[in-house]
Amino acid sequence: MSANGFKEVSENLSHKVQQNPYGPNPADFLSNVGNFQLIESTLREGEQFANAFFSTETKIEIAKALDDFGVDYIELTSPVASEQSRLDCEAICKLGLKAKILTHIRCHMDDARVAVETGVDGVDVVIGTSQFLRQYSHGKDMNYIAQSAIEVIEFVKSKGIEIRFSSEDSFRSDLVDLLNIYRTVDKIGVNRVGIADTVGCANPRQVYELVRTLKSVVNCDIECHFHNDTGCAIANAYTALEGGAKLIDVSVLGIGERNGITPLGGLMARMIAADRDYVLSKYKVHKIRDLENLVAEAVQVNIPFNNPITGFCAFTHKAGIHAKAILANPSTYEILSPSDFGLTRYIHFANRLTGWNAIKSRVDQLNLHLTDAQCKEVTEKIKKLGDVRQLNIDDVDSIIKDFHSDLSTPLVKPTSNGLPKVPHVLEGLEESDEKRTKTE
Amino acid sequence: MSANGFKEVSENLSHKVQQNPYGPNPADFLSNVGNFQLIESTLREGEQFANAFFSTETKIEIAKALDDFGVDYIELTSPVASEQSRLDCEAICKLGLKAKILTHIRCHMDDARVAVETGVDGVDVVIGTSQFLRQYSHGKDMNYIAQSAIEVIEFVKSKGIEIRFSSEDSFRSDLVDLLNIYRTVDKIGVNRVGIADTVGCANPRQVYELVRTLKSVVNCDIECHFHNDTGCAIANAYTALEGGAKLIDVSVLGIGERNGITPLGGLMARMIAADRDYVLSKYKVHKIRDLENLVAEAVQVNIPFNNPITGFCAFTHKAGIHAKAILANPSTYEILSPSDFGLTRYIHFANRLTGWNAIKSRVDQLNLHLTDAQCKEVTEKIKKLGDVRQLNIDDVDSIIKDFHSDLSTPLVKPTSNGLPKVPHVLEGLEESDEKRTKTE
Numbered sequence: 001m002s003a004n005g006f007k008e009v010s011e012n013l014s015h016k017v018q019q020n021p022y023g024p025n026p027a028d029f030l031s032n033v034g035n036f037q038l039i040e041s042t043l044r045e046g047e048q049f050a051n052a053f054f055s056t057e058t059k060i061e062i063a064k065a066l067d068d069f070g071v072d073y074i075e076l077t078s079p080v081a082s083e084q085s086r087l088d089c090e091a092i093c094k095l096g097l098k099a100k101i102l103t104h105i106r107c108h109m110d111d112a113r114v115a116v117e118t119g120v121d122g123v124d125v126v127i128g129t130s131q132f133l134r135q136y137s138h139g140k141d142m143n144y145i146a147q148s149a150i151e152v153i154e155f156v157k158s159k160g161i162e163i164r165f166s167s168e169d170s171f172r173s174d175l176v177d178l179l180n181i182y183r184t185v186d187k188i189g190v191n192r193v194g195i196a197d198t199v200g201c202a203n204p205r206q207v208y209e210l211v212r213t214l215k216s217v218v219n220c221d222i223e224c225h226f227h228n229d230t231g232c233a234i235a236n237a238y239t240a241l242e243g244g245a246k247l248i249d250v251s252v253l254g255i256g257e258r259n260g261i262t263p264l265g266g267l268m269a270r271m272i273a274a275d276r277d278y279v280l281s282k283y284k285v286h287k288i289r290d291l292e293n294l295v296a297e298a299v300q301v302n303i304p305f306n307n308p309i310t311g312f313c314a315f316t317h318k319a320g321i322h323a324k325a326i327l328a329n330p331s332t333y334e335i336l337s338p339s340d341f342g343l344t345r346y347i348h349f350a351n352r353l354t355g356w357n358a359i360k361s362r363v364d365q366l367n368l369h370l371t372d373a374q375c376k377e378v379t380e381k382i383k384k385l386g387d388v389r390q391l392n393i394d395d396v397d398s399i400i401k402d403f404h405s406d407l408s409t410p411l412v413k414p415t416s417n418g419l420p421k422v423p424h425v426l427e428g429l430e431e432s433d434e435k436r437t438k439t440e
Numbered sequence: 441m442s443a444n445g446f447k448e449v450s451e452n453l454s455h456k457v458q459q460n461p462y463g464p465n466p467a468d469f470l471s472n473v474g475n476f477q478l479i480e481s482t483l484r485e486g487e488q489f490a491n492a493f494f495s496t497e498t499k500i501e502i503a504k505a506l507d508d509f510g511v512d513y514i515e516l517t518s519p520v521a522s523e524q525s526r527l528d529c530e531a532i533c534k535l536g537l538k539a540k541i542l543t544h545i546r547c548h549m550d551d552a553r554v555a556v557e558t559g560v561d562g563v564d565v566v567i568g569t570s571q572f573l574r575q576y577s578h579g580k581d582m583n584y585i586a587q588s589a590i591e592v593i594e595f596v597k598s599k600g601i602e603i604r605f606s607s608e609d610s611f612r613s614d615l616v617d618l619l620n621i622y623r624t625v626d627k628i629g630v631n632r633v634g635i636a637d638t639v640g641c642a643n644p645r646q647v648y649e650l651v652r653t654l655k656s657v658v659n660c661d662i663e664c665h666f667h668n669d670t671g672c673a674i675a676n677a678y679t680a681l682e683g684g685a686k687l688i689d690v691s692v693l694g695i696g697e698r699n700g701i702t703p704l705g706g707l708m709a710r711m712i713a714a715d716r717d718y719v720l721s722k723y724k725v726h727k728i729r730d731l732e733n734l735v736a737e738a739v740q741v742n743i744p745f746n747n748p749i750t751g752f753c754a755f756t757h758k759a760g761i762h763a764k765a766i767l768a769n770p771s772t773y774e775i776l777s778p779s780d781f782g783l784t785r786y787i788h789f790a791n792r793l794t795g796w797n798a799i800k801s802r803v804d805q806l807n808l809h810l811t812d813a814q815c816k817e818v819t820e821k822i823k824k825l826g827d828v829r830q831l832n833i834d835d836v837d838s839i840i841k842d843f844h845s846d847l848s849t850p851l852v853k854p855t856s857n858g859l860p861k862v863p864h865v866l867e868g869l870e871e872s873d874e875k876r877t878k879t880e
Contacts, residue, residue: 025645048762050753050788051745053830081760082792084827106761128765136768137761169772201713201775204644204675205465205682229775230713231706231748235644235675242645257762257773259746259754266671273641273670304744305491306699308671313490314699320521321546321577322488322697325568328576332609333697335641335669348490352522387524390493 023274030215030244034275037247038283039124039223040071040264042295043092044104045249045256047077051299052255056088058298060095062252065291067097070283071264075102075124075249079114086118093119100162107145107165112152122162122191125152128198129178130169142177149185157189164223166194171202171210179217186218192247193218197236200229200258204239211243223247226262228254233262234308238270252295253303265292269308273335286342309341318348320355327361350396352386354379359400366397368404378403463714470655470684474715477687478723479564479663480511480704482735483532484544485689485696487517491739492695496528498738500535502692505731507537510723511704515542515564515689519554526558533559540602547585547605552592562602562631565592568638569618570609582617589625597629604663606634611642611650619657626658632687633658637676640667640698644679651683663687666702668694673702674748678710692735693743705732709748713775726782749781758788760795767801790836792826794819799840806837808844818843 024033043059046052054062059076066074074097079086093101100121105111107127115123127145128137140148149165156163165185167173182193195210202210207224214222224240224247226233237248254263265288272279279285289310296303305311315338317326325332330345338345349358356372356379363370363378370378381399385391464473483499486492494502499516506514514537519526533541540561545551547567555563567585568577580588589605596603605625607613622633635650642650647664654662664680664687666673677688694703705728712719719725729750736743745751755778757766765772770785778785789798796812796819803810803818810818821839825831 048759048793050756050758053791053826077793082823082827085792130772132769132772133765136772137765199773199775203678203682203710203714205648205679208645228746229748229754230710231674231703232678232710234671238643238672239645242643254746257758258756259748259751263671263746270643270670270672274643301745302742304746305741306668306694306703306744308669308699311699314669316490316698318490318697319488325573325577329572332570332572332576333639335639351493352525353488353517383522386493387522 025242028242028244030212032241032244032246033238033271034278035246036241036271037072038264038267039073039075039102039247039249040066040099040251041075041104041249041261042066042251042255042264044075044077045225045261046251046295046299048257049255049260049299051301054298056084056091059088059092062295062298063092063095063097063099065287065294066252067095067099068284069287069291071099072247073102073122074099075104076120077103078105078111079103079118080105080111086114089118089120093121102162102164107148107152109148109151109155112155116156116159116161120161122164123156124164124166124194125149125156126166126168126194126196128169129167129173129181131174132172133169142181146181146184149181150188153185153188153190162191164192164194165190166196166223166225168196169198170195171197171206172199175210175213179214182214183217186220190220192221192223194223194225195240195245196225197227197233198225200227200233202226202236203230203232204235207236208239208243211240211245215244221246223249225249227256227258228260228262229258233260234266234270237262237267238274252291253301253307255295255299255301263308264288265310266308269336272340276340280340285340288341289343309336309343313346314338315343315345316348317345318351319353320358323347323349323358323361324355327357350382350386350391350393352383352391354382354386359396362396363400363404366400368400370404370407374403374407465682468682468684470652472681472684472686473678473711474718475686476681476711477512478704478707479513479515479542479687479689480506480539480691481515481544481689481701482506482691482695482704484515484517485665485701486691486735486739488697489695489700489739491741494738496524496531499528499532502735502738503532503535503537503539505727505734506692507535507539508724509727509731511539511690512687513542513562514539515544516560517543518545518551519543519558520545520551526554529558529560533561542602542604547588547592549588549591549595552595556596556599556601560601562604563596564604564606564634565589565596566606566608566634566636568609569607569613569621571614572612573609582621586621586624589621590628593625593628593630602631604632604634605630606636606663606665608636609638610635611637611646612639615650615653619654622654623657626660630660632661632663634663634665635680635685636665637667637673638665640669640673642666642676643670643672644675647676648679648683651680651685655684661686663689665689667696667698668700668702669698673700674706674710677702677707678714692731693741693747695735695739695741703748704728705750706748709776712780716780720780725780728781729783749776749783753786754778755783755785756788757785758791759793760798763787763789763798763801764795767797790822790826790831790833792823792831794822794826799836802836803840803844806840808840810840810844810847814843814847 024031077085079089102122104124222245224245226236250264254260356376359379360375464471517525519529542562544564662685664685666676690704694700796816799819800815
């Protein structure tokens with residue numbers, strides 16, 4: 001953690017994993033950054049999103065899409081929430097998906113008895129452990145919590161299915177109480193213990209500390225659940241994995257209580273930057289867009305304009321200095337490759353911040369011929385109009401073509417075989433006009 | 441950093457700052473979590489957002505609103521980007537705002553000469569230091585970079601205005617090169633050095649390490665700039681402050697190149713959770729919503745449904761177990777108080793996940809009288825209809841009123857003065873019907 005420590009790490013990194021300085025930190029010997037699993041909770045946490053009402057058909061469609069994507073677990077609303085919730089849980093268990101099916105219940109035998117009859121592969125038990133929740137929610141003390149937990153856990157285990165025990169509002173719970181109960185449930189053989197930032201306010205280094213501490217107390221896997229009220233849900237998930245957590249709760253677009261939890265797509269962006277091979281070997285990330293569209297339609301929201309990966313401009317480069325470098329090598333300003341997600345890059349050249357390199361590439365695309373000096377000259381004309389009003393591609397093309405005509409050169413220079421020359425420099429721009437039209 | 445270290449910290453926290461376990465970590469003795477400043481870049485980074493075209497009038501309106509909000513600095517597009525950019529820069533400098541006005545230029549004397557004539561309070565200089573940018577952007581080596589930097593810095597300083605030197609793509613730059621150049625520019629007296637995660641892929645602990653290391657090398661302030669491609673821009677900003685950075689670059693809604701940078705609103709959410717007194721003493725956070733609406737309209741985007749603070753459901757509570765506790769004490773499931781932002785909480789009770797406590801509060805609001813047992817009974821009826829289709833408030837109210845009529849009690853029980861009894865338990869629900877109508 002010292003400056004020297006950092007230097008050493010940095011030097012190791014530059015020798016050993018020069019390709020990816022964003023990969024797992026070699027100092028994190030318990031890290032699961034390259035070995036994590038996803039508990040997908042769109043059909044549980046996501047159902048707690050204000051706009052969510054999922055019919056049985058929609059639930060099944062989402063469950064199948066998540067399974068196809070490759071999530072490790074699918075978590076469903078408690079079967080005691082309502083009669084149809086129970087029936088839907090049974091129906092999804094019967095689909096025969098590759099993903100394991102979980103349901104989420106209160107730490108209570110009444111709930112557990114119903115849950116184990118639905119056919120799920122595992123039960124996620126949760127109970128509030130913070131003073132807030134102990135006082136204002138269930139009103140129980142830690143002894144009572146431990147007794148209920150033991151009873152529920154042993155019952156679920158006796159049915160031969162997986163069991164997770166999670167505290168709720170873990171970061172406002174007493175640390176000693178937390179470690180005590182986690183050790184207790186670990187000893188009686190839970191598959192996972194869960195840490196939950198229920199109010200969405202943990203910060204990354206706090207998460208790392210708690211996970212590392214817990215890792216020294218239990219042998220089972222650690223699962224983490226982060227709300228996004230203060231915008232840290234993706235970063236907290238990443239830092240939890242660095243500290244040794246193995247499973248992260250996500251939902252499509254992060255939908256859940258309030259403004260939701262760690263979003264599946266955003267976490268994929270983060271994890272691909274850290275360990276692209278692992279992510280691509282497990283998850284069909286090129287289906288992120290379809291999955292997000294499916295859920296967005298079901299809950300009647302728009303994909304946020306600034307969404308990681310699928311926001312309309314996530315791979316749009318605008319300033320002249322950025323465009324120039326991207327044209328030379330996309331890695332200069334991209335840590336993610338749009339093609340991994342079935343998307344394309346776009347160079348936004350129709351604006352006053354544009355530069356002559358971007359305009360030159362457009363000139364090439366139009367199959368015109370201008371010298372560098374001429375490209376600089378026409379760029380100044382474009383910037384001048386861009387100062388007056390918002391430009392579109394037609395504006396720029398008109399200026400370029402007029403400029404070119406004035407030079408009295410032929411509009412399309414035929415190649416030796418008589419066909420127009422195919423532009424070869426800028427693949428990204430080839431599909432961009434279409435995309436541009438859609439997004440403006 | 442050990443488990444024991446964490447325990448000690450945790451115990452200290454519980455004695456000293458029991459009110460706020462999310463506050464600054466006492467182990468971070470260089471932390472500026474409670475002493476940070478904002479460099480607001482909607483009019484620079486934000487102008488690089490795909491949809492942005494700001495007229496002079498819009499720029500002035502945004503600048504005034506940012507100044508009123510209380511940002512410390514306002515950063516403007518380079519005056520060499522276009523002639524109107526230069527004129528707009530001059531116009532904003534003449535407004536006499538409290539915030540200091542900066543402009544952002546390449547590390548080049550041609551740019552610097554123009555910048556210092558605009559009337560700005562300071563100049564932010566940036567140059568790419570990563571191998572990627574050195575190879576594919578400007579093509580210069582570190583010696584050349586250092587020489588240019590010295591020339592530009594001394595020139596700007598000679599004009600008596602502030603100067604910041606930032607590397608670009610800092611996290612993919614050679615650490616030794618970086619520290620060398622930062623030390624050089626610090627010695628000749630820059631006001632700030634900047635770290636920029638230009639490709640948006642740094643992770644929080646990496647940020648902390650780099651800031652801490654840099655802090656041991658320079659005496660000047662450290663500014664940080666984080667892109668959000670992998671969803672960590674808010675968390676990275678927070679961690680940078682923990683490590684000793686003092687200034688964070690933000691833009692309204694995070695607009696900028698690609699999917700943008702640390703959003704002003706999201707960072708306010710994060711910082712209020714850590715040090716509410718400091719944030720409220722400096723910034724008019726109740727104006728966040730107006731500010732976001734102003735910019736969203738100017739760039740023609742919608743506020744993301746899941747935006748921190750201002751997302752339509754950021755303070756909506758739905759699951760029965762959440763609603764029950766929120767009714768008893770909002771701190772159970774809220775780390776942020778909606779009233780700080782001029783907003784109200786909403787309890788979403790018209791759905792199958794509802795619980796009898798939420799329904800009971802609605803019964804009270806309707807000024808009806810039901811026993812707890814009756815509330816539980818009517819809740820079952822509501823959940824049953826909620827299983828069949830999406831409910832609205834009218835559905836729930838009808839079920840409650842029908843149930844109540846069947847009990848043959850009067851619909852509204854008059855109080856002693858003859859007026860209907862005013863509900864007093866649930867302030868949040870009073871304005872909620874309106875909000876509900878708007879958002880569905």
